[in-house]
Amino acid sequence: MNLTNAWNILKDNGFKETSKRNQILELFANDERYLTARDLLDVMQKDYPSMSYDTVYRNLATFVSLGILEETELSGERHFRMQCESDHHHHHFICMDCGKIKEIPVCPMDMLGAALPAYEIANHKFEIYGKCPECK
Amino acid sequence: MNLTNAWNILKDNGFKETSKRNQILELFANDERYLTARDLLDVMQKDYPSMSYDTVYRNLATFVSLGILEETELSGERHFRMQCESDHHHHHFICMDCGKIKEIPVCPMDMLGAALPAYEIANHKFEIYGKCPECK
DNA sequence: AAGGTAAATCGTAATCATTATTATTAGAAA
DNA sequence: TTTCTAATAATAATGATTACGATTTACCTT
Structure with missing residues (x-):
């Protein structure tokens, strides 16, 4: 999954293109690790000091439901990363x-x-x- | 794992025999499901209205560290159950x-x-x- | 380009699970 | 029984996540 694919999926489902959304996706596109909501917020508040948890969590839920991100639970916290490119189950x-x-x-x-x-x-x-x- | 085994392990490690501890263990011995801290508290407060979360969590941590209980994360919550009897990994x-x-x-x-x-x-x-x- | 509308975001408060703190109680060893 | 220390109660604190009313923004229509 890359940025272009992600935006195609979002547009197809009627989601608007916003700068916050784009930056969240860019962070995932450039990081192969699993990230928490806090990880995202810490980075993004440098560019958008007003970024709120609500925005982060709402978009994470959207991305997961559309198959753009995958999610797992690591030591009691939800972690997210870009859906893998590989087409076969692994x-x-x-x-x-x-x-x-x-x-x-x-x-x-x-x-x-x-x-x-x-x-x-x-x-x-x-x-x-x-x-x-x-x-x- | 049964009650007797559990108490042997606890005694061997210098833990005292208390009624709360015993009731927690009895609940697990009689229930093969995974239970949350809240599940335990809800049941136990009928017998011990003063039972507190601290007691539940502290004993759960003890039991897990001694291998009496096993733990897993289900939909964001910690769940516990008696360690299986079977001696081989599964x-x-x-x-x-x-x-x-x-x-x-x-x-x-x-x-x-x-x-x-x-x-x-x-x-x-x-x-x-x-x-x-x-x-x- | 301007206006309208619903989506998206902000700021903040609420909630839920879990952990920490301090005072009190209760096993069990001497 | 006395004493020592672990265990517990009551409550507050923390950290992640969700909720909500007010405001802003994307984007569709005119």
């Missing part, structure tokens, strides 16, 4: 030091074909945590 | 309706033997969410 290794991620092409659900008959599976979560080569 | 299916769990004997890390060389893996999370046969 999971993530997340570095607990620098926050960078690495795609894991394997999905454990592939092995569980008939392991849960009678169960209705809605979704699943698989994440690996540790240190990336640079941080080790 | 994961969980969690019913989003009734909260009951089912053990999944497969671990995706088994498939990732040399998939992450140079990475230091600290831990991982694999959970499946959906509806159990009774709730479907």
